[in-house]
Amino acid sequence: MTTTIQQRILSIDILRGVVMVVMALDHVRDYFHIYAWTDDPLNLETTTPALYFTRYITHFCAPTFVFLSGVSIYLQSLRKTKPELSVFLIKRGLWLIFVEMIIVSFAWSFNPAFERFPLAVIWAIGVSMLLLGFLIRLPYKVILGLGLVIVFGHNLLDFPEAAPDFNGGFWLDLLHSSKWTSYQIIGNSKLIIAYPFLPWLGLMIIGYCAGLLYSPQFDAARRKKILTQMGMGLLVLFVILRSINIYGDPVAWSPQRSELYTFFSFMNIHKYPPSILYMCVTIGCALLLLPYLEKLENRFTKIMVVFGRTAFFYYILHLYLIHVLAMISFYIQGHTLSQIAETDSIFKWKFVVPSEGFSLIGVYAVWLFVILCLYPLCKWYDTYKTNHKEKWWLSYL
Structure with a gap:
């Protein structure tokens, strides 16, 4: 039984590591x-x-991570009481919101004046954990029903939001409507709502409920069958709803200049907020991968496990490293402080000159360099966590 449980956890860590690297x-x-x-x-x-x-x-990264976060929370419920888990989720949710507002916002902007406060993926995970900390006290079937209603029903809001004169206001933007809307808060500081939280909460709830498949009463064959059926079902649902072109995504697809670009239009689904179709295609593929990864063990999966086990640590480091590399590249090319692009986005200051940069080959080269730099740091941190399980604060990192 111990070996089986370990394989299950490794499959989750492998997939989490893959999406972190792709992100x-x-x-x-x-x-x-x-x-x-x-x-x-x-x-x-x-x-x-x-x-x-x-x-x-990269569309597959955020939804897969949020879904797997829900699965991991369920696994924690197997070794913690509901009150213990509830308190932990509330505390960790608040901590993640703080991290988003301060540590992550500075990573994006390098602006010590903190004039941009993004509510992006870490915020979405944090507020979802915070709310799930209260919801886990409800019966399992009630939690599952709530998750299904949110995931499959939230796109009903697309219809009023499509009106030309629609203005949801702050709270509805925070819940669902915002598409990177910014709000002036104090002085020149702006709050930017990139990830309205309602669909992400629904997805984390579904992940939490799917965690039941990893409980001891499910053997490998039964779990593999259910995951495969669910994954195929979501992909079939995606094709049906997308073909109908009425419900499930706020942007309809249309014929393009070639069959390939028509396919691109068909697959071009909405992330901010994540539509039903976005979640169907991304989570459908994730569910198909999970059974396969349980039996896969090689050098690649061992590396991905390291990134998967240190996902939060990796996330913070990779933002700072990429931004520092961009700054170095900016100055190497002979630019000065006066040429820094000032934007109205979460970046505020951007060490680039418009229409100047690398080709895709260059982008992939920098990406590989970033991963190679981060792996030894994540490996060290993974070993440190393993050898210091008594340190309570590591559970928040």
């Missing part, structure tokens, strides 16, 4: 690609297949 690719592209700040890589009028794929593959 860094998108952030490198943000800072280094020549068109990162002059065009959208998913703009079908200007994108190329390679650029589209580079951006699209």
Whole structure:
């Protein structure tokens, strides 16, 4: 039984590690690609297949991570009482919100004046954990029902939000409507809502409920069958809903200049906030991978386990490292402080000159360099955590 449980946990850590590594690719592209700040890589009028794929593959990162966070919370419930787990989730949720507002916001901007406070993925995870800390006291079926209602029902809000004169206001933007809306708070400081939390909460709840499949009463064959059926079911649902083109995503697909670009339009789904279709295609693929990863053990999976076990540590480090590398590149090219681009986004200051940057090959090279730099640090931290399990504060990192 111990070996089986260990394999299950490793499969979760492997997949979490994979999405963390892929996530860094998108952030490198943000800072280094020549068109990162002059065009959208998913703009079908200007994108190329390679650029589209580079951006699209990173769609799988945030939803998979949030879903697996829910699974991990359920696994914690197998060794903690509900009151203990509830208190832990509330504390960790508040901690993650603080990290987003201070540590992550500075990583994006390098602005000591803190004029940008982004509510992005760490915020979404934090507020979802905070609320799940209260919800786990409810019966399992009630929690599952609530998660399903949120995930499959939240796109009903797309219809009123599509009105030309729609203005949801702060609270509805925070809940669902915002598309990187910014709000002036104190002085020149702005709160930027990148990740409205309601769909992410629903996804974490679904992940928590799916954690039941990793409890001792499920043997490997039964779990593999259920995960495969669920994964295939979500992908079939994606194809059906997307083909109908009425419900499930606020942006309809349309025929394009070629079959390939029509396929790109069909697959171009909404992330801010994550639509039903976005979650179906990303989580559907994740569920199909999980059974396969349980039996896979090689050098690659051992490396991914390290990143998966140190995901939060890795996330913070990779943001600072990428930004520092962008700053170094900026000055090496002969630029000065006066040429730093000032934006209205979460970056505020950006060490780039518009229309100047690397090709995709250069982006991939920087990405690989970032991963190679971070692996030994994550390996050290993973060993430290393993050897110091008595330190309570490590559970928050």
